[in-house]
Every structure is written in structure tokens, then in C-alpha cells.
Amino acid sequence: MYFSLIVSIIISASVLASPRPQLDASELPAIPEFSVVAAMNSFCEGASPYSCLCRDGQSVKPGSPFDPETFFACEPTSCSCNESGNEIPVRLFGCLHGGLPACKEENGLICAGGRNDEVALDFGLLVEAALEQRCVCTDGAVPVCPDTGEPPRCPGGEKPDSEVGTLPSFMANCQ
Numbered sequence: 823m824y825f826s827l828i829v830s831i832i833i834s835a836s837v838l839a840s841p842r843p844q845l846d847a848s849e850l851p852a853i854p855e856f857s858v859v860a861a862m863n864s865f866c867e868g869a870s871p872y873s874c875l876c877r878d879g880q881s882v883k884p885g886s887p888f889d890p891e892t893f894f895a896c897e898p899t900s901c902s903c904n905e906s907g908n909e910i911p912v913r914l915f916g917c918l919h920g921g922l923p924a925c926k927e928e929n930g931l932i933c934a935g936g937r938n939d940e941v942a943l944d945f946g947l948l949v950e951a952a953l954e955q956r957c958v959c960t961d962g963a964v965p966v967c968p969d970t971g972e973p974p975r976c977p978g979g980e981k982p983d984s985e986v987g988t989l990p991s992f993m994a995n996c997q
Contacts, residue, residue, distance in 0.1 A: 916982030925967035
């Protein structure tokens with residue numbers, strides 16, 4: 823539950839087109855462990871990744887201890903555990919070839935569900951749905967990208983798969 827919640831909050835922020843909201847710790851629910859940090863530390867057998875290849879093609883060094891802010895700003899598709907440069911796909915979020923599901927154009931998510939009254943989703947709605955472990959769209963449909971009318975896709979173009987990793991709750995809790 824906590825992993826899904828954190829992933830939902832952070833991925834939701836990265837998917838939204840408007841300037842990414844800045845939250846301080848007082849605005850987040852009490853969570854005993856930041857599971858993404860634990861997951862990434864286990865990615866390299868207990869160590870932080872040496873470097874990661876970002877969604878935009880840039881390379882970053884997430885640091886040691888692991889820095890989640892750098893990680894989510896980068897949206898890595900793969901990381902290397904040592905200087906050898908052997909890249910391993912980051913499949914934590916359901917993308918077989920690595921990365922985080924997102925829209926091609928960073929212009930937000932909408933609830934369309936076949937209705938004429940499209941609802942633009944803001945960060946608050948995504949967080950509220952994650953905390954309540956429910957779909958963010960009232961009709962239960964997965965939110966879609968306004969430019970394509972399709973749910974967010976992995977960097978390689980494939981649909982995120984719950985068999986590969988944990989989907990963000992704004993996708994996992996919907997039909």
C-alpha cells in the first residue's frame with residue numbers, strides 16, 4: 823500500500839503538465855518508509871545506482887545515499903550499478919524496457935471515459951484518490967493523456983504491466 827501511494831504521488835506530479843507542485847513534508851501523510859528508496863537500494867544489491875539514463879537521454883548520478891528527488895526528476899529508464907556502464911532497465915513501475923509511464927506531451931491527465939465533460943486532473947485529486955485507494959476518475963476509467971486519448975505509456979511505447987512492476991495507483995485502481 824505505501825509503495826503504491828508514494829509512487830502515485832510522485833509519478834502523478836511528474837506526469838502533470840503544469841509546473842510540478844512543491845509539497846513540504848507537512849502536506850504528506852505519515853509514511854513509515856519511503857519504499858522507492860528501499861527498492862532502488864535493492865536494485866544494486868544494497869548500494870545506490872552509480873548512474874542512471876534519464877527519459878530525456880541525459881545521464882545522472884543519483885548519489886549515495888540514494889536521492890529520490892534526482893531520481894524522479896530524471897525519470898530513469900535504466901541504471902548502472904558500477905562504473906562499467908552496464909545499464910539495467912528500471913522496471914519498478916511496470917515498464918518492461920524501463921522507465922515510468924507518462925504522456926508524450928507533458929500536458930496533464932484527464933478523465934474522459936466516453937463523456938463530453940472531460941475533467942482535467944490536478945495534483946490534489948490524484949493525491950486524494952491515492953490516499954483513498956480508488957480510481958481518480960469517478961467512472962472508474964483509467965485517466966488518459968489529452969493529446970492521444972490513451973492512458974500514459976512507458977518510454978518504449980508499451981503499456982505498463984502490473985506483472986512487471988507496481989503501477990501508479992491512478993492506473994492500478996482503475997478499470
